[in-house]
Amino acid sequence: MRTLYHFPLHPASRQARIALAEKKLKIKEEIIDPWQPSEAFTELTAESVPPVLIDIIPGGTVTISGVRAITEYANDGSTRHPLLAEDVFERAEARRIAAWFDTRFTDEVDAYILSEKVEKTIMGGASADPAVLREGREHLQFHLGYLSWLLEQRDWLAGRKYSLGDVAAAAHISVLDFLGEVKWRDWPDLKEWYQKIKSRPAMRGVINDRVAGFRAPRHYTDLDF
Amino acid sequence: MRTLYHFPLHPASRQARIALAEKKLKIKEEIIDPWQPSEAFTELTAESVPPVLIDIIPGGTVTISGVRAITEYANDGSTRHPLLAEDVFERAEARRIAAWFDTRFTDEVDAYILSEKVEKTIMGGASADPAVLREGREHLQFHLGYLSWLLEQRDWLAGRKYSLGDVAAAAHISVLDFLGEVKWRDWPDLKEWYQKIKSRPAMRGVINDRVAGFRAPRHYTDLDF
Structure with missing residues (x-):
């Protein structure tokens, strides 16, 4: 199960949510205040700002941090519902x-x-x-x-x-x-x-x-x- | 023939040059001063800052603007000399x-x-x-x-x-x-x-x-x- 840490009125977070939803990837959402993030959240990544996606895979958890990494990751996972043209x-x-x-x-x-x-x-x-x-x-x-x-x-x-x-x-x-x-x-x-x-x-x-x-x-x- | 507009001490421009060179793509280089770009250059793109890559293709020219678009474009063109892992x-x-x-x-x-x-x-x-x-x-x-x-x-x-x-x-x-x-x-x-x-x-x-x-x-x- 993937968890996305985001803030509703944060455009970078919204991009992550929209891209993951377009690809039909199921996620649990956790809301983070980007101006007053909790210590538990800032310890997750060097960036310390949402969006951050935690994915549980065989052998451990993977942290994907930032809008660019998350949106491209969403698209990379499968060729269905593409977010980039073939051209x-x-x-x-x-x-x-x-x-x-x-x-x-x-x-x-x-x-x-x-x-x-x-x-x-x-x-x-x-x-x-x-x-x-x-x-x-x-x-x-x-x-x-x-x-x-x-x-x-x-x-x-x-x-x-x-x-x-x-x-x-x-x-x-x-x-x-x-x-x-x-x-x-x-x-x-x-x-x-x-x-x-x-x-x-x-x-x-x-x-x-x-x-x-x-x-x-x-x-x-x-x-x- | 591709032309890359860049500035030597501009890190975004350097990324474009390095990525294109890693992929063995031949380019002509044109130097642009990012702080005083010529009018001819600023008319090429909405961004008006280097790096900008102009590619001539059948039917016209294509403008690719910005470090993110150019570096991913370089990698997208072929699977040889990959700039992203398969994982x-x-x-x-x-x-x-x-x-x-x-x-x-x-x-x-x-x-x-x-x-x-x-x-x-x-x-x-x-x-x-x-x-x-x-x-x-x-x-x-x-x-x-x-x-x-x-x-x-x-x-x-x-x-x-x-x-x-x-x-x-x-x-x-x-x-x-x-x-x-x-x-x-x-x-x-x-x-x-x-x-x-x-x-x-x-x-x-x-x-x-x-x-x-x-x-x-x-x-x-x-x-x-």
């Missing part, structure tokens, strides 16, 4: 987009909006700084425009097949949607993509997330928003 | 270590030492700040200790096989060695690993790098340092 260039594009979210989107959007709206709420400290939120929202407009431009030309973000690029985008966008940060009427191509994403069974877990201190907008769980 | 857990460990370098080592070491010693020299601005360098060197000690601990137990960083984890480490460590930042006598396990790394033909390119404004220590090019 090497489309595979490369999927990994480029996943890296775009793991670095650039994280630095330019999450570091502003999630740090203000999630971290401050969880830590019980100061209220969100409107100037920081405004800057994060400006960056978010740029990113949603870029994703929309890609989706004007493609079925899925990396090309013709659903991929780890879509997993990464679904994870980040769904957290922002939970926080009411996406004005869907401004982004019809992206909305169409997100409707397809939300209807995938692998999204059920994150769509049903409830987090103390937060109330998602009503459309968050609505597949036909 | 799924060792593959996961290789990707964990590559991510460790791409995020944590970059943030905790490169952001201090390379920003002070490389970026400031290239940009022709202020001289290096000793306090920032000191902090980066303290972080580097922690990281070299962690890598040494892994290598006490393993042949290569991710386990029994040379992998993308070693490629990532070789790229970052070789840039720091070029700058004279690694005190090899303090790290015998790591030194033994780096001697094996340096003797690989795929390292010849980065070992022969010459960069205007910099003089590498004499041992940098010495395989038996």
Whole structure:
């Protein structure tokens, strides 16, 4: 039995959950607060941050740490329900987009909006700084425009097949949607993509997330928003 | 013919060069200054930073952007000279270590030492700040200790096989060695690993790098340092 240590409003953790669910891998979920992880958790890995997957195999346990290792591991296990296309260039594009979210989107959007709206709420400290939120929202407009431009030309973000690029985008966008940060009427191509994403069974877990201190907008769980 | 846009003292660019060389893929190299990229280069990709690989295929050109996409693409092309083990857990460990370098080592070491010693020299601005360098060197000690601990137990960083984890480490460590930042006598396990790394033909390119404004220590090019 595999155990995934994750935090519901953490995009990297969500990527791990979505990828494992797409591959129909059964896991037990354990929630970890990334800002105040328990000592028992930090001793599991050098990284000390979720997501971390513990797998029990003949002879012992294996620890797989981090979004990149876990999502590729999920895909490596079998050829069923692939998360990367067979075409090497489309595979490369999927990994480029996943890296775009793991670095650039994280630095330019999450570091502003999630740090203000999630971290401050969880830590019980100061209220969100409107100037920081405004800057994060400006960056978010740029990113949603870029994703929309890609989706004007493609079925899925990396090309013709659903991929780890879509997993990464679904994870980040769904957290922002939970926080009411996406004005869907401004982004019809992206909305169409997100409707397809939300209807995938692998999204059920994150769509049903409830987090103390937060109330998602009503459309968050609505597949036909 | 493939063209790789890179910068010699940029660890992500070096990873791309090493991975492509390990797979015996012939490329033409074009040097890009990551801090002052040309407009012609920034128009190639949304990322606007090296490494970027342009591949000419029947019907057009393909752009592969970023260290993660390029290194996995290099490995995906053939099963010869593999950069990931067959074992799924060792593959996961290789990707964990590559991510460790791409995020944590970059943030905790490169952001201090390379920003002070490389970026400031290239940009022709202020001289290096000793306090920032000191902090980066303290972080580097922690990281070299962690890598040494892994290598006490393993042949290569991710386990029994040379992998993308070693490629990532070789790229970052070789840039720091070029700058004279690694005190090899303090790290015998790591030194033994780096001697094996340096003797690989795929390292010849980065070992022969010459960069205007910099003089590498004499041992940098010495395989038996």
